[in-house]
Amino acid sequence: MTRISALTPATAQGAAKDMLSELVARHGQVGSMVSTMAHSPAVLGGYLQLSKAMKRAKLSRRISEVISIAVQARQGCQLCLDAHIAAARTFGVTDAEIAAACEGTSPDPAISAMITLGLAIYSTPTTITNDQVAKLRAFGYTDREIVDAVGIVALNVLTGAFNLVAGLEPDPPRPDPPRALSGSDSS
Template identity: 35%
Template sequence: MSRIPALDPAQVDPKAKPLLDAVQKSIGMTPNLYKVAAQSPAALEGLLGLSGALAKGRLNARLWEAIALAVAEVNGCDYCLSAHTAIGKSLGLSDSDIGAARHGHTGNPKDAAIIGFARTVVHNRGLVSDTDLAQLRKVGFNDGEIVEAVAHVVVNIFTNYLNHVAGTDIDFPITHAHVVAAA
């Protein structure tokens, strides 16, 4: 049960209403994550702003969904695993692709490198090695793409943590993490 409630979009702060309306219009639903974030219009605006900016970035949608799945698995966030599994499937990711991404793998060595890097960033709280960066550059990622990958990790950490704190009710077909986040 939710510890911070998802707000009714019809009754949110006037600053949050157009933001939730835009989510509804864009994806045809207003996920509980955004209704919880609407408790703080500033946080909701920040989340949507960063997510919107990253959607225009260099990493393609399938790859950022794979990063989201990897981060959610490391953080043990069932809400985000459920949401990104559904989104990933809508983008053509197979069950096998989704399972591999959750564990930092993929059939494409370049994609596997950035997904594994995302997991390393989460595990090591951003303290990556020179070797980690050299491996990404070796497979063809430039510094701008590396920065963008870190931004994807950050936005997903925010949503993972918000869902943990809030106990957000899952409004997608449920997928459970294989790992449990440390207490």
């Protein structure tokens, strides 16, 4: 159940109105998370800046998405989890890899190591060791990619926590449209 209502350019005021008006003008519409975040221009602005910055991450989108899936499976934001699963599929992540990410692992040891780092960043960053970072480097990850994982997790914490506090949930599945009867289907 939604706890915080979404704003529109017509219902928002001040900086929120300006931000939403600009986003709607650029994109045609905004999602429920963004329109609800507009209650705090600081939160919306921070989200937009971090989201834009993480699009320049060196860490591959496939790996970013499986880290996001692992984090959201722990955090419990179904809206985010569904979005990251859909995005992962567009990058060729298989259902088996998605299921493994939900469990906090991967069939690929290098990706599993990065998921493990992401989950440690999320839940217990004090447990990250020099050996763990050395192992990531041995798999070929650069310092930039390791640091990008921090940004990916931070973005997931922000969006997932926001959606959970606001009570935003996935839209219910739409029923399949009725099939038109062809001449051979009618009696």
